Amino acid sequence: PLPTLVAWATGLFEVIAGLIILVGFKTPIVALLLAAFCIAAGFIGHYGQGGDDPTLTFMHSQMLMKDIAIAGGFLALAMAGAGAWSIDGRMLGGRA
16 A cells, blocks of 8 residues: 555645646745655666666666756756746745
C-alpha cells in the first residue's frame, strides 16, 4: 500500500502545485518546491540506471538532464515572480 500512497501523494502535489503556479499564488515558494521535487525525482528515478545497456544508460542520463532543466525553469520563475496579472501581482499592486 505504501507505493500506491506515495504515487497518489506525488500526483496530488504536482497537480495542486501546478495549479497554484498557473494562477500565480505564492509563486516563488511553490516554484522552489517544484524545483526541489524535480531534482529529487530525477536523481531517484534516473541516476545510475541502465546497468550494462548503453542505450538505457543514455536514455536515463537524458531524462536526468531533462529533470534538471525543468528545475532550472522553476528556479527562473522563482526569481522572476509571477507577473502583474497573477494573484501575487494583484495583492502587491502590480509589483510582482
